[in-house]
Amino acid sequence: MSTKGIVKGIISNLVIVEVDGPVSQNEICYILSKEARLMAEVIKVVGPQAYVQVFESTRGLKVGFEVEFSDHMLEVQLGPGLLSRNLDGLQNDLDKMEGVFLRSGEYTSPLNTEQLWDFKPLAKAGDKVQAADWLGETQENLQPHKIMVPFVLEGLYTVKSIVEKGSYTLKDTIAVLLDVQGNEIPVTMVQRWPVKKALKAYKEKPRPFRLLETGVRIIDIANPIVEGGTGFIPGPFGTGKTVLQHAISKQAEADIVIMAACGERANEVVEIFTEFPELEDPHTGRKLMERTIIVANTSNMPVAAREASVYTAMTIAEYYRSMGLKVLLMADSTSRWAQALREMSNRLEELPGQDAFPMDLSAIIAGFYGRAGYVILNNGQTGSITFIGTVSPAGGNLKEPVTEGTKKAARCFFALEQARADSKRYPAINPIESYSKYIEYPEFEEYIQKTVSDEWIPMVNEMKTLLQRGKEVQEQINILGDDGVPLDYHITYWKSEVIDFVILQQDAFDKIDALCPIERQQYMLKKVMGITRLDFGFDNFTEIMDYFKKVINILRQMNYSEFESDKFKEFEKQLEELLKERITQKNQG
């Protein structure tokens, strides 16, 4: 008999329920109103009263309504058919919902139980298996999708039987496992997992080291992120957080991309819905939507479900990681998630921490970021979840609890800056304040030497030094005036501007410039750094400015042209001639 209860109080979406039996923290329950069953989650228990947060509007709810408890936490269904889905924060399939408006209490399954899937066994009878071991394989959007031993099973099991190669639905038993006592456990292609628990069915979690190519120069070159790495993008509104996130999700070299639109604008999600089915994955040539799952809980959707949405997305990511895939998870924006926590904590009348956020905010953030990572599975294969979250700091002030909490948890910091955005230097990532801790990993350096080139990291460091120097010189020019500094200073400043305009800035809306493969990045970086090493001769500072503007202009035209096309080479020739005009004897010797 599951526990039942009666509504005793309503404060916005917090409902107090008097229960007649045991309940557990985070247990899911349903409030039975006249029209609908409203899903809710237990977030506090005081004596016989359970405080539940309702995932829907509580308008019209009355004291005395019945409540049914479900005996489980918030779970997601995991199985083939999740790719290309548009889900809400509770994993309902938005496309299956009828009508233009969302109706409260309408829940739809993300999976299709009628569809046939081609199943090919990978394990055989007699095999010893444990949670997350691969039993078989099916094809989802032409990608292999592993069918695994249910994650909830603990200990060792023996495969008693497994079905032959063939077509099965999600309802069919595809294998029977035996536990140590000899009990039979039937397994289907679907399993469930509570979203708030990290899925840890892997052997180990080493330090990540493989570059995750994003095609965004300022990230790949200056602040690289790795497969299984974590990063965050804080920035005031209007600095291009979302454009940058979309660019990464379109271009990154990942097998699966999960976008969690958490409390953000609906039109931005619509942009993904509209564009992704049309756009091609630059790495496979197939449609982007085929590798994408969208978890959309826009800002006008119920707040409690917003909190759940990031966990839903993370759990789905963990599921695909267990198949040995490279998963990229993007959450926009984690601040909205933190605000949802704040609203609830406030209604529970907890003592507030800074800015009225709950006291354990930074622990919650760290716990969440900790679920990402590069793992070695039990069978020796590897998988990864790369997680990039955006943060929307209140007032653009980075000293607020969400930014500070995230800074402790994430390893890459892509600081979007108002000043750069104002002068239309996009992506507006501040090249000096941003960092990637992965650059310091010896494993990473070794990997880059092997896969890109030996010169790469020294060249990147040289570039960063010059940018820093350029900034210092600019400050001096601002204080002392153009005439107040030696011509060399102007040259240094303009060399750093060449790097800024040609390498750091990138036009996300230009078909060619938007995506810059690592090979092209390397070519351009070499070209630009080559220019910065040259010695030039000038008579006055206006000459310097005019000259370098021409250099920048040609290099940018190269960025806009197809790599190594005739046009590209034509501009390159122009550049060589322009350089000859001004380089001094020193270089030719």
Place this chain on the structure above:
Amino acid sequence: MATKAFQKIYTKITQITKATCSLKAANVGNEELATVDGNLAQVVKIIGDEVTLQVFGGTEGLRTNAEVVFMGKAPSLRVGDQLSGRFFNAFGDPIDGGPVPEGNEVEIGGPSVNPVRRKQPSELIATGIAGIDLNNTLVSGQKIPFFADPDQPYNQVMANVALRAKTDKIILGGMGLTNDDYLYFKNIFSNAGVLDHIISFVNTTENPPVERLLIPDMALTAAEYFAVEKNEKVLVLLTDMTLYADALSIVSNRMDQIPSKDSMPGSLYSDLAKIYEKAVQFPDGGSITIIAVTTLSGGDITHAIPDNTGYITEGQLFLRRDTDVGKVIVDPFRSLSRLKQLVIGKKTREDHPQLMNAAVRLFADAANAKTKLENGFDLSDYDERCLDFAKEYSSQILAIDVNIDTTEMLDTTWKILAAHFRVEELNIKQDLVNKYMPKVS
């Protein structure tokens, strides 16, 4: 509001605060409307048999034995074609002396649109103001506020935009409007002869502040009727959202909630998002576009109200007085329309995106040159040219009194650029330069 038969009348209020009162009552729904001594109130909290009501008009003079009657429904509006041309208060009651319009009663603040049923906005809204159309192009289904200090002419610009935009309906939601501004809107709309396209929900400074909490939902419920049922393009004007947020903080304070930044309730983001996210392009052609006003205090956009708004809306428009040309301009640096990428260069000429960026970047260079000048440094030839360019650009393009079509805006910008700069200073794709840049002899 007459009492219907068989309705239970309660007469024992147990607690009164400045904005709320509590009493013991049974079978009451959350967010249900009630009348307290004839004044409208709404259920905001139920604990056991104790119900707390938010009294919109305030609780001054409320007696503990006042009559409380629950109405069994959330706040609602009768929607229908008869709304057109009419003026209403925050409760949806006519204030223009006309009859009560007929129509279906719909609860306000209804459910959200399923994001997968939305269509991507793609229709440009032309305003003739180049600072908007060229640099911050508006798109139907967009939500965008003016961030303005109280002394700036935002209501005038907003009225101009509303009148020039080709929409089927304009719905004005006035919160804490001064009586003068209310009459201004009324006059300008009737002078333009468009009164029958306009519906107004008005709460003036003379009405109780808590009432304004209903205004946006009233306006948007009417908007949804025309956009969904009639497939019309609806433009909703909300002024001033700062006063709306102030009313929210009054209520949350009375409810003993812990305030977060700037004494605003912790739920401010969600509260504002619920309103702004009603902006939508429906698949059948109807759309709701929201242009709002958020007044700032001394231009401070880090205050919780503009800050949260900025994260919700699709851009913002800033007005500022350019003393060099003596005109009010749309500030190209701080203004932004996030949806412009959907139309510029697609619904407008191909050179639009690059030309716009080049001009704004050079305008920024002019600002730097000006700083240099003010700090007493010599200006280079380039600086001088930037400053000359900025003056022309400001008065011919950015000023709010400009009224030309988009192609003319582009041509004018090219003309000004060509007069002051060389090709390599523009950083524009060569093909576009060849095609559109006028030759200067």
